[in-house]
Amino acid sequence: xxxxxxxxxxxxxxxxxxxxxxxxxxxxxxxxxxxxxxxxxxxxxxxxxxxxxxxxxxxxxxxxxxxxxxxxxxxxxxxxxxxxxxxxxxxxxxxxxxxxxxxxxxxxxxxxxxxxxxxxxxxxxxxxxxxxxxxxxxxxxxxxxxxxxxxxxxxxxxxxxxxxxxxxxxxxxxxxxxxxxxxxxxxxxxxxxxxxxxxxxxxxxxxxxxxxxxxxxxxxxxxxxxxxxxxxxxxxxxxxxxxxxxxxxxxxxxxxxxxxxxxxxxxxxxxxxxxxxxxxxxxxxxxxxxxxxxxxxxxxxxxxxxxxxxxxxx
Amino acid sequence: xxxxxxxxxxxxxxxxxxxxxxxxxxxxxxxxxxxxxxxxxxxxxxxxxxxxxxxxxxxxxxxxxxxxxxxxxxxxxxxxxxxxxxxxxxxxxxxxxxxxxxxxxxxxxxxxxxxxxxxxxxxxxxxxxxxxxxxxxxxxxxxxxxxxxxxxxxxxxxxxxxxxxxxxxxxxxxxxxxxxxxxxxxxxxxxxxxxxxxxxxxxxxxxxxxxxxxxxxxxxxxxxxxxxxxxxxxxxxxxxxxxxxxxxxxxxxxxxxxxxxxxxxxxxxxxxxxxxxxxxxxxxxxxxxxxxxxxxxxxxxxxxxxxxxxxxxxxxxxxxxxxxxxxxxxxxxxxxxxxxxxxxxxxxxxxxxxxxxxxxxxxxxxxxxxxxxxxxxxxxxxxxxxxxx
Numbered sequence: 001x002x003x004x005x006x007x008x009x010x011x012x013x014x015x016x017x018x019x020x021x022x023x024x025x026x027x028x029x030x031x032x033x034x035x036x037x038x039x040x041x042x043x044x045x046x047x048x049x050x051x052x053x054x055x056x057x058x059x060x061x062x063x064x065x066x067x068x069x070x071x072x073x074x075x076x077x078x079x080x081x082x083x084x085x086x087x088x089x090x091x092x093x094x095x096x097x098x099x100x101x102x103x104x105x106x107x108x109x110x111x112x113x114x115x116x117x118x119x120x121x122x123x124x125x126x127x128x129x130x131x132x133x134x135x136x137x138x139x140x141x142x143x144x145x146x147x148x149x150x151x152x153x154x155x156x157x158x159x160x161x162x163x164x165x166x167x168x169x170x171x172x173x174x175x176x177x178x179x180x181x182x183x184x185x186x187x188x189x190x191x192x193x194x195x196x197x198x199x200x201x202x203x204x205x206x207x208x209x210x211x212x213x214x215x216x217x218x219x220x221x222x223x224x225x226x227x228x229x230x231x232x233x234x235x236x237x238x239x240x241x242x243x244x245x246x247x248x249x250x251x252x253x254x255x256x257x258x259x260x261x262x263x264x265x266x267x268x269x270x271x272x273x274x275x276x277x278x279x280x281x282x283x284x285x286x287x288x289x290x291x292x293x294x295x296x297x298x299x300x301x302x303x304x305x306x307x308x309x310x311x312x313x314x
Numbered sequence: 315x316x317x318x319x320x321x322x323x324x325x326x327x328x329x330x331x332x333x334x335x336x337x338x339x340x341x342x343x344x345x346x347x348x349x350x351x352x353x354x355x356x357x358x359x360x361x362x363x364x365x366x367x368x369x370x371x372x373x374x375x376x377x378x379x380x381x382x383x384x385x386x387x388x389x390x391x392x393x394x395x396x397x398x399x400x401x402x403x404x405x406x407x408x409x410x411x412x413x414x415x416x417x418x419x420x421x422x423x424x425x426x427x428x429x430x431x432x433x434x435x436x437x438x439x440x441x442x443x444x445x446x447x448x449x450x451x452x453x454x455x456x457x458x459x460x461x462x463x464x465x466x467x468x469x470x471x472x473x474x475x476x477x478x479x480x481x482x483x484x485x486x487x488x489x490x491x492x493x494x495x496x497x498x499x500x501x502x503x504x505x506x507x508x509x510x511x512x513x514x515x516x517x518x519x520x521x522x523x524x525x526x527x528x529x530x531x532x533x534x535x536x537x538x539x540x541x542x543x544x545x546x547x548x549x550x551x552x553x554x555x556x557x558x559x560x561x562x563x564x565x566x567x568x569x570x571x572x573x574x575x576x577x578x579x580x581x582x583x584x585x586x587x588x589x590x591x592x593x594x595x596x597x598x599x600x601x602x603x604x605x606x607x608x609x610x611x612x613x614x615x616x617x618x619x620x621x622x623x624x625x626x627x628x629x630x631x632x633x634x635x636x637x638x639x640x641x642x643x644x645x646x647x648x649x650x651x652x653x654x655x656x657x658x659x660x661x662x663x664x665x666x667x668x669x670x671x672x673x674x675x676x677x678x679x680x681x682x683x684x685x686x687x688x689x690x691x692x693x694x695x696x697x698x699x700x701x702x703x
Binding site for chain 2: 060061062064065066067145149150151152168170171172173254255256258259273274275276277278279280281
């Protein structure tokens with residue numbers, strides 16, 4: 001038996017593994033994957049490689065045009081990392097990101113639980129909460145800047161009703177908190193929508209059983225809702241982190257990234273396009289910051305994968 | 315069988331699509347495009363029915379069409395386009411960015427390309443030179459002045475003629491504020507626009523751009539920051555660009571506004587008037603920066619002499635026989651004295667600006683490329699000062 005079988009394998013002139021490799025179905029599989037692979041190479045890998053390559057060369061406007069930027073290795077990284085501005089900006093970025101996502105998540109979850117009771121008009125009200133998400137950032141950014149105007153802003157007028165002194169929201173020291181407030185408002189709908197759909201997947205029987213066992217609302221939330229929502233929470237926080245880390249528009253529209261509101265993303269934008277107080281274009285420095293941003297996002301993605309695996313094991 | 319046929323059809327269609335798109339990309343050098351001049355135009359606010367767009371079309375050389383390529387900001391798109399050898403035939407760039415464009419080899423010598431440079435106001439034509447070579451040419455300039463509302467000044471008992479130096483200006487603002495009105499608006503935004511508005515005060519205190527750490531720089535910052543801290547100027551001055559600062563002036567009870575000649579028409583319609591910005595210690599009014607854009611001819615790696623000649627012809631038309639129409643269409647002051655004379659007869663509201671415009675200073679004339687870093691430094695320090703840091 002075995003002799004016959006081996007004879008059969010030996011007969012063809014082309015070795016078996018080559019034949020299997022080039023089998024029709026495999027070729028077809030490659031054919032179907034090719035457009036995606038080409039797309040990924042063209043629109044994801046190549047900009048990424050270009051960004052890293054830019055950060056390793058000294059690009060000025062001139063060397064960018066002529067294409068003979070000298071290779072500098074990690075020199076630009078060293079320059080950026082040794083400047084105090086980088087570390088201050090990194091700190092501001094982390095405050096911006098974490099303060100934004102923690103509050104966005106907490107408020108988004110509270111609203112999701114609230115709307116999950118599906119009372120009269122809840123659908124309509126839930127729709128209203130999506131408005132910040134639908135508005136173009138140009139509109140919301142300008143509106144926030146206008147509301148936070150120190151002299152005539154509606155926010156200060158409102159606070160004035162309670163006897164609070166007017167706040168200079170967009171002043172250098174306060175501007176980080178001002179943009180965080182606007183960004184939280186902007187991020188709530190996203191958290192609300194995802195967490196709400198997560199809540200809908202929780203089996204209602206569990207709550208029924210829990211109330212028969214005598215659980216109160218608080219216990220139902222902490223013992224059922226929150227643990228069962230964990231996978232959705234993880235992905236919400238993960239996406240929220242990435243979105244917030246790369247936020248430029250709302251900050252730029254409100255303060256041009258001045259004072260404490262400068263984050264790594266707005267700084268990179270200013271350097272890469274000679275915007276704000278940076279009249280000289282600094283491609284390489286911007287690419288270094290861009291690469292660092294990618295690494296930070298990647299690190300967080302690994303944290304997410306690790307948490308997700310732990311979740312699956314549990 | 316059906317499956318195979320479907321696959322063949324899909325393959326054929328995708329092949330066609332790829333060829334089609336490649337053909338579209340490759341067509342930029344076809345014969346039809348040889349007769350089409352692309353003009354990188356930084357005025358997207360002017361649509362095809364505007365006076366500006368009409369005069370641009372009118373200047374299309376015989377046998378050519380001109381296509382406006384609209385961008386808010388032209389320097390970055392131009393940089394990429396020159397690198398990719400895909401540059402427009404004519405471009406407009408903000409005047410202080412010219413040294414950077416020259417340094418990067420993005421623009422060509424205008425005179426060598428056939429652009430005429432005679433008949434211009436000498437100070438203005440020189441701002442388009444880098445190392446003695448004419449790379450940029452002006453078709454109109456703007457500058458800054460101090461607008462005021464005569465009715466408010468009258469009610470507050472302030473005589474605008476009394477404002478001759480910083481002390482008398484401060485006294486006037488204080489008087490206006492004490493009379494229950496608001497003081498002054500300006501743009502202190504953390505961009506080149508904020509520096510543009512800061513320069514008359516800097517120069518007016520005797521400042522020199524090659525010494526950005528001088529006492530004059532500090533005095534000018536103290537003056538502007540003082541207005542904000544005293545509440546004479548709005549706190550939003552730190553983020554207002556010039557048009558936002560103008561809106562605040564127009565919509566509220568502000569007596570004064572530092573703003574540009576491009577607002578002259580709307581100011582005149584409201585009955586507002588303008589004086590020159592005073593220098594610190596009086597005497598001559600403060601030097602003001604020259605604002606406006608240059609026309610440039612971008613560099614092409616693959617040269618097309620016939621097209622460049624046509625582009626030069628277009629520029630000659632815009633800055634020559636049609637200069638009056640060009641300048642009037644955008645409310646900029648014509649850079650040729652004889653044309654300006656006619657323009658002031660047509661647009662009388664510009665009359666107050668003629669003198670300051672003719673003596674306006676180029677920001678990069680002395681410093682060239684170094685102006686970029688000096689301006690960035692001034693901008694950051696001004697921003698700190700206005701934020702009372």
